[in-house]
Every structure is written in structure tokens, then in C-alpha cells.
Amino acid sequence: MKISFVSNYAVSKALSYQLTSLQNDLMKAQQEVSSGKYADVGLALGARTGQVVALDRDIERLEGLQVSNGLVSARIDVTSTALTRLTTQADSLMSALNVGGNGNTTEVLRAAGKTALETLTGVLNSSHNGEYIFSGVNTDVQPITDYFAPGAANKAAFDQAFEDHFGFPRTDPQTKDITADEMTTFLDGPVQDIFFGPGWQEDWSKATDEGVTNRIGLNETAETTLSANMDGVRKLAMASTIVADLLDGSLSSGAQDAVISHARSLVGESVADINQSTARLGLVDKRIDDANERMKMQVDIFKTSLGNLQNVDSYEASTRVNNLLAQIETSYALTTRIQRLSLLNYL
Amino acid sequence: MSLTTALGIAQRSLLSTGRQTGVVSQNISNAQNPDYSRRSAVLISSAPGARTVEILRATNASLFRNGLSALSAFSGQAALLDGVQSLTRSVNGVENQGSASILIGKLQQALQSYQTTPSNENLGGNVVESARQIVKSLNEGSAAIQQFRGQMDQEIKTSVSELNDLLARFEQANRAVVNATQSKGDASDWLDERDALLKKISAIVPVSTITRGNNDMVLTTQNGVTLFETVPRTVSFEAIPAYSADAVGNGVFIDGVPLAAGFGSNTDAAGSLAAKLQLRDDVAKTMQGQLDEIARGLISSFAETGPDGTLTPLAGLFTWPGGPDLPPAGTITPGLAGSIQINAAVDPTAGGDVNKLRDGGINGAAYVVNTSGASYSALIQKYSENLDKPMTFAPGAGLGENTSVTDFANGAISWLEQTRQQATNAAEAKNALLMQTSQALSNETGVNIDEELSLLLQYEQAYQASARLIKAVDEMLATLLNAVE
Numbered sequence: 001m002k003i004s005f006v007s008n009y010a011v012s013k014a015l016s017y018q019l020t021s022l023q024n025d026l027m028k029a030q031q032e033v034s035s036g037k038y039a040d041v042g043l044a045l046g047a048r049t050g051q052v053v054a055l056d057r058d059i060e061r062l063e064g065l066q067v068s069n070g071l072v073s074a075r076i077d078v079t080s081t082a083l084t085r086l087t088t089q090a091d092s093l094m095s096a097l098n099v100g101g102n103g104n105t106t107e108v109l110r111a112a113g114k115t116a117l118e119t120l121t122g123v124l125n126s127s128h129n130g131e132y133i134f135s136g137v138n139t140d141v142q143p144i145t146d147y148f149a150p151g152a153a154n155k156a157a158f159d160q161a162f163e164d165h166f167g168f169p170r171t172d173p174q175t176k177d178i179t180a181d182e183m184t185t186f187l188d189g190p191v192q193d194i195f196f197g198p199g200w201q202e203d204w205s206k207a208t209d210e211g212v213t214n215r216i217g218l219n220e221t222a223e224t225t226l227s228a229n230m231d232g233v234r235k236l237a238m239a240s241t242i243v244a245d246l247l248d249g250s251l252s253s254g255a256q257d258a259v260i261s262h263a264r265s266l267v268g269e270s271v272a273d274i275n276q277s278t279a280r281l282g283l284v285d286k287r288i289d290d291a292n293e294r295m296k297m298q299v300d301i302f303k304t305s306l307g308n309l310q311n312v313d314s315y316e317a318s319t320r321v322n323n324l325l326a327q328i329e330t331s332y333a334l335t336t337r338i339q340r341l342s343l344l345n346y347l
Numbered sequence: 348m349s350l351t352t353a354l355g356i357a358q359r360s361l362l363s364t365g366r367q368t369g370v371v372s373q374n375i376s377n378a379q380n381p382d383y384s385r386r387s388a389v390l391i392s393s394a395p396g397a398r399t400v401e402i403l404r405a406t407n408a409s410l411f412r413n414g415l416s417a418l419s420a421f422s423g424q425a426a427l428l429d430g431v432q433s434l435t436r437s438v439n440g441v442e443n444q445g446s447a448s449i450l451i452g453k454l455q456q457a458l459q460s461y462q463t464t465p466s467n468e469n470l471g472g473n474v475v476e477s478a479r480q481i482v483k484s485l486n487e488g489s490a491a492i493q494q495f496r497g498q499m500d501q502e503i504k505t506s507v508s509e510l511n512d513l514l515a516r517f518e519q520a521n522r523a524v525v526n527a528t529q530s531k532g533d534a535s536d537w538l539d540e541r542d543a544l545l546k547k548i549s550a551i552v553p554v555s556t557i558t559r560g561n562n563d564m565v566l567t568t569q570n571g572v573t574l575f576e577t578v579p580r581t582v583s584f585e586a587i588p589a590y591s592a593d594a595v596g597n598g599v600f601i602d603g604v605p606l607a608a609g610f611g612s613n614t615d616a617a618g619s620l621a622a623k624l625q626l627r628d629d630v631a632k633t634m635q636g637q638l639d640e641i642a643r644g645l646i647s648s649f650a651e652t653g654p655d656g657t658l659t660p661l662a663g664l665f666t667w668p669g670g671p672d673l674p675p676a677g678t679i680t681p682g683l684a685g686s687i688q689i690n691a692a693v694d695p696t697a698g699g700d701v702n703k704l705r706d707g708g709i710n711g712a713a714y715v716v717n718t719s720g721a722s723y724s725a726l727i728q729k730y731s732e733n734l735d736k737p738m739t740f741a742p743g744a745g746l747g748e749n750t751s752v753t754d755f756a757n758g759a760i761s762w763l764e765q766t767r768q769q770a771t772n773a774a775e776a777k778n779a780l781l782m783q784t785s786q787a788l789s790n791e792t793g794v795n796i797d798e799e800l801s802l803l804l805q806y807e808q809a810y811q812a813s814a815r816l817i818k819a820v821d822e823m824l825a826t827l828l829n830a831v832e
Contacts, residue, residue, distance in 0.1 A: 005790055008793065042435070053446070057452030061455055137719040
């Protein structure tokens with residue numbers, strides 16, 4: 001009976017088993033040192049691997065949101081610039097009207113009205129990235145019909161309203177006989193209907209009232225465009241249309257004054273309305289900035305926790321590599337010495 | 348006592364030393380053979396002055412049994428780990444990059460950029476392409492799982508025929524052992540052969556051994572089913588040519604009794620056969636169920652419900668052969684992951700109209716939601732929200748029943764990685780145990796060349812002494828004969 005017996009097979013098997021497991025560890029440790037992450041994240045984290053995938057995905061998603069918010073912000077900037085052009089144009093029409101009240105020629109006023117209407121049409125029909133920015137949701141269609149284009153529906157509707165109200169066409173000499181009161185009734189009635197009634201959507205604008213709604217944060221949406229149907233635009237359009245169309249010298253001076261004073265009050269109101277819309281848009285822009293800021297912070301937090309989950313301490317890992325190398329070298333040395341150790345050498 | 352007697356004893360001593368040296372050389376030549384048990388040639392005195400050599404084979408029955416059960420446990424665990432690793436690679440790709448979870452994230456991003464500019468058809472096409480990637484991943488994952496089940500089935504078949512073959516060889520070895528024991532011959536070589544066969548058998552199925560008279564051995568499985576008694580019992584199995592998601596594999600029968608599949612990621616399966624049954628019927632099937640539920644979650648997240656959300660929900664972006672109706676809720680539809688597809692009505696490459704994704708109406712005019720214009724984004728946002736909204740999943744998938752499809756897909760990864768982690772840890776532990784027991788057994792029954800050499804020195808000396816004795820007796824007899832002359 002031998003208490004401490006060792007078989008040659010067990011000795012060589014133990015040596016090779018230890019070497020393979022050491023080499024396996026070394027390979028993993030090396031990979032961890034170079035990548036800074038666990039060599040096999042799934043194996044290291046087990047059930048928490050899903051968290052890593054979720055964090056990865058959320059980070060990409062939040063970064064994607066910030067990119068798309070950049071696009072939305074750019075559109076808002078373009079819209080704000082357009083609104084500024086509108087108010088500038090409204091201001092110059094206003095000053096022309098103020099001067100016009102003091103005996104300016106109707107021709108100058110009419111030109112100012114025409115410029116205003118053309119600018120308005122141009123600005124509202126401007127596009128960004130292939131989308132008409134003032135079309136509401138209907139962004140693939142130009143919102144405003146050009147009043148001065150041949151056969152324009154809005155011009156025709158205006159002339160028709162004139163004829164229906166006064167009983168004679170726009171070109172009739174009787175136009176001269178329209179009094180200031182009659183003109184005021186016309187402007188407050190049929191013309192008002194054209195711009196603020198169903199006629200606006202029929203002949204003037206193809207835009208929808210609602211704007212484009214965008215997701216600006218994970219759980220946050222905002223309406224980020226303006227519509228050509230907003231009151232400020234309608235008022236400015238009405239003011240510039242009546243000035244451009246009616247002040248062609250065919251009216252009596254009383255009727256002309258009625259038109260001018262009507263236009264003046266409309267332009268005043270429109271500037272206030274447009275400024276209000278600009279302010280509202282500014283608020284949305286601010287919300288987007290805030291959302292971006294929040295998402296950046298979230299991404300930072302997510303990246304930190306992702307790091308906590310899957311990163312290894314590279315200092316610890318490189319120490320481990322060194323230890324393993326030393327261990328393997330010892331093991332090699334030991335193997336040769338043990339293999340050399342045989343009674344055969346002494347017989 | 349006479350000189351002749353002395354000569355006779357010295358002669359016999361030479362003979363037994365010869366036999367002992369033979370045993371030493373056999374031991375040395377098998378020093379690296381793991382299945383070899385050390386022999387020792389022991390001198391036994393039978394009658395006064397008479398010595399015979401008897402050959403003893405080193406054994407340790409309890410260590411050997413421990414070794415067999417450690418081998419069964421390790422081989423079962425290793426088979427399970429191997430299967431889980433292969434499933435991880437083929438279903439989720441390298442570092443899970445091809446998993447449904449990651450691809451749903453990409454779809455979310457595509458939806459996000461589409462909702463920013465809904466009038467841009469290219470972005471809509473991008474959503475459809477992202478969806479196609481998910482469909483591809485699910486289809487391929489499902490196919491890989493079914494192929495894996497088929498492969499397991501084939502491996503089970505191979506193992507079963509190998510087992511039958513091993514049992515037949517075991518019968519031969521056992522019979523030879525019994526015969527040798529009965530005729531008081533040396534059974535050592537056959538015993539080595541029989542032990543080696545036992546190791547191979549217990550890597551496939553766990554065995555308990557009972558030794559009867561004349562060294563006859565009876566084999567049973569752990570739960571008492573006879574595997575071998577005088578003659579081998581049949582192990583039968585029938586493979587299925589191709590697997591579909593709802594196919595149920597056949598069982599393995601030992602002597603008519605079904606073999607139980609393993610359970611758990613630190614599996615209780617002993618032997619590779621039970622582990623392969625577990626992979627085929629439990630692990631792969633659960634994974635298939637999870638993929639099917641992900642597919643169902645996607646189909647219902649993108650379902651159309653009409654402008655007021657009150658119409659019968661019908662399949663939208665994602666559909667299946669049973670569409671446009673949705674797959675039944677709260678239960679697994681086997682094979683759904685393999686048959687989920689992109690709805691041709693929105694697929695530009697199949698002549699569909701991407702804008703229907705934005706406007707609704709995939710299922711006819713009644714389902715049209717957008718009547719205002721090209722930049723309508725509410726429906727796209729709803730789809731994106733639906734992916735994050737909790738829904739009811741089948742309890743059979745084992746991942747929680749009330750969660751969003753995104754989290755569910757994540758859960759599937761967690762489940763698989765957890766299984767892999769536990770299986771790896773268990774395999775390491777079981778391997779260590781196997782190493783330890785086989786080392787202990789080898790230390791009990793293996794050969795140490797140094798010892799054999801020192802024995803050889805002893806025998807050499809004994810031989811020299813005997814030879815010297817013969818020479819001395821010869822000289823004495825010569826002296827006597829010379830004196831007579």
C-alpha cells in the first residue's frame with residue numbers, strides 16, 4: 001500500500017491542463033488590455049447583457065434625435081428669417097401708406113402694395129430642403145397663389161366680388177362714383193370674406209392650418225412650422241391686395257382714403273400678429289435647444305453606465321497580463337525540469 | 348537439502364525474476380496510456396520453499412465510479428455549452444450586432460428621421476429597408492434554430508448508434524473477463540478494455556455498475572434502467588428528416604424506457620445524449636418562441652387601426668402569411684419569426700407605395716388617416732411609440748408577460764447570455780472535478796516509471812544473485828567431480 005503515489009500520466013496531464021488554462025486566460029487578458037472592454041461581454045455580464053444592448057441602442061437613438069433636431073432647427077431659422085422679411089415689408093408698406101395719406105400719388109402707393117404682395121407671395125412660397133415651409137402639413141404644394149399671374153384664381157375672385165357687390169365690373173367708369181362709405185362696406189363685407197372666410201382656402205392658400213409636428217425628445221413633440229393661413233399673413237395680404245388693386249386711379253379720392261385707412265389699420269395689426277408668431281417659433285426653438293441639452297446629458301449618463309458595465313480596469317488587466325506571463329514562464333521552466341527528472345538519468 | 352535442490356530453487360528464481368521484469372516492461376510501455384492500470388508481480392509462497400508469481404491489477408472501484416459520473420456530468424455540460432454558443436453566434440451574430448434588439452433600435456432611428464421630413468420618400472424607403480433587416484434577422488434566426496434542431500437530431504442518432512456499438516463491444520470484453528476469471532487466468536488486459544469502454548459509454552449516458560460473481564458486470568442508467576446485463580439492451584431513436592417550428596422530436600428509448608432530457612443551464616443532464624435532447628427540445632424551442640413573440644410584437648406595433656383607432660387592427664408594415672389579420676395575442680404562433688415579411692403594399696421594391704406608411708391605408712381606403720398633406724407625421728410617431736409601449740407576451744417565452752417589444756427583444760439577449768454564462772461556469776467547475784478525479788484515479792492506478800526502474804534494479808540484483816548461486820553450485824559440483832577422478 002502506497003500512500004503517496006504519483007503516476008507519470010497524472011503529472012504530465014496536470015502540467016498541460018494548467019498550461020492551457022493559463023494560455024486561455026492570457027489571450028483574454030491581452031484582448032481586454034487592447035480593447036478596454038471585457039473580452040466576452042456576454043459571458044462576463046450574463047443576464048445584464050441586455051442592458052448593454054439597450055444602452056447602446058438608446059445612445060444611438062438620442063444622438064439620432066439630436067441630428068434630426070438640427071434639421072428642425074435649421075427649418076425654424078429659415079422660417080424666422082422669412083418672417084423678418086415679412087415684417088420689414090409690412091413696415092415699408094406702412095410708411096408708404098402714411099406718406100400717401102398726405103397727398104402722395106396713388107401710383108407710388110399702388111407700386112408699394114404690389115411690391116408688398118409680391119414679396120409676401122415669394123416669402124410664403126419659399127422652400128427649404130424640398131419642402132414649402134409655410135404649407136402647414138401640405139409641404140409638397142406651393143401655398144400661395146400668385147395674384148399677378150395670368151388667370152390667377154384669387155384675382156378673379158376679387159374682381160367677381162367687386163362686380164357682385166357694386167353691380168358693375170371693375171373696369172366700368174361708374175367706379176368713380178363709389179363713395180367712401182360704400183367702399184368701407186365693400187371692404188368690411190365681401191373682401192373681408194375673401195381673406196377671412198372660406199374664400200381664402202379656395203383661392204389663395206393651399207396650406208393646412210396645422211403645422212408639421214416633430215418629435216424633439218424621447219417623449220416630447222412640438223409643432224415646428226407655421227402656416228400661411230395665420231392671421232398676420234391674411235391681414236398683410238388683404239392690405240397689400242386692396243392697395244395694389246384698388247388704387248389704380250379709378251376711384252374717387254374719398255373712396256381712396258377709405259382704402260388707405262383700411263389698409264393702414266390692417267398692416268398695423270398684421271405686424272403685431274407676425275411678431276407674435278415669431279415669438280412662438282422662438283419658444284419652440286428654445287424647447288429644441290433644451291431637449292438637445294437634456295439628451296446630451298442623458299447620453300453622457302448612459303455612456304458612463306455603459307462604461308461601468310462593460311469596461312475593464314486596463315491597469316488591472318495589464319497587471320494580470322504580466323502576472324500570467326510570469327506564471328506561464330515559471331510553468332515552462334518547471335515542465336522542463338520535471339521532465340528531466342527521471343531515475344533513468346542516474347542509472 | 349542437496350546441491351541439486353539449491354540449483355533448482357535458483358533456476359525457479361531466475362524464471363520468476365524474468366516474469367517480474369516482463370511486468371515492469373509492460374508497465375513502462377503503458378506509462379502514458381490513461382486506460383491502463385498498473386500491474387504488480389507479487390511472489391506468493393504456495394508450498395514450503397516454492398514461490399509463484401501472481402499478477403495483481405491496481406484498482407480503486409469508488410474512485411473509478413466517481414470518475415465515471417464526473418465524466419458524464421462534464422460531457423453533458425460541455426455539449427450544452429457548445430450548443431448554446433453555436434446558437435448565440437448563428438442567431439444574434441457577433442457581439443449581438445445581428446440581433447433583433449439592435450435592429451429594432453435602427454428601425455427606431457429610421458422612423459425618427461422619417462418623422463422629421465415625412466414628405467421625403469427616400470426616408471420612408473429607409474424605414475422599409477430597416478424593417479427588412481429585422482425581417483431578415485428573424486427569418487434567418489428562425490431557420491438557424493430549426494437547422495440546429497435538425498443537426499441535434501442527427502447527432503443524437505449518431506450517438507445512439509455509437510452507444511449500441513460500444514455496448515456490443517462491452518459484451519465481448521465482459522465475456523472475456525468472466526471466462527478469464529473462471530479459468531483463474533489473467534483478466535487484466537480485458538479489464539482495461541472494459542474500463543475504457545465504460546468511460547466512453549458514460550460520456551454518452553450516465554451509468555451505474557454492479558459487479559457480480561466471476562467479475563461479471565451489469566450496467567444500468569442512473570435511474571435504474573438496465574443498459575447491459577449479460578447481453579446489451581437496445582437503445583433506439585428515430586430521427587426526423589427536417590425540422591419546422593412546431594415539429595416535436597422523438598425521444599431516445601433505452602430498453603423501451605424514454606431517456607429524460609436535461610434541465611437548466613447548469614444542466615442536470617449527465618452524458619451528451621440528455622444534453623442534446625435538452626438543446627433540441629428546450630433551449631432551441633424557447634429561443635424560437637422568443638423570436639416568434641418578437642415577430643408578433645412587431646406586427647402588432649405597426650398594425651393599422653384607422654383614423655379613429657377603432658377599426659379592427661390589421662397588419663401594416665410587417666405582415667405574415669395569415670395576414671392581414673393579426674396573429675392571436677398572448678400566445679406563441681410557432682414559426683411566425685420564420686414567416687414574417689414586409690407588406691408588399693409599402694415595399695417600393697415590390698411595387699408598393701411608401702407613403703402608405705405615413706398616411707395609412709395599407710388595408711384599404713377605410714384605414715387612411717392622413718388627409719391633410721405630405722408632412723403628416725402623427726402616424727409615424729405612433730408606430731415609434733408603439734415599439735416602446737407595453738404589450739402582452741406569451742408566458743411560454745419566459746421573458747415577462749407585460750413589456751414592450753423593444754425590451755422583450757433585449758430580454759431575449761439577456762436570457763441567452765445568462766444561459767451561456769451559467770453553462771460556461773458550470774462547465775469549468777465540472778471540468779475541474781473531472782480533472783481532479785481522473786488525476787486521483789491515475790495516481791492510484793497509473794504507472795510511475797521511477798518506481799518501475801527501481802523495481803527493475805531489485806530484479807536485476809535478484810537475477811545476478813541467482814546466477815551467481817548457479818555458478819557457485821556448478822563450481823562446487825565441479826570440485827566434487829574432480830576429486831572423484
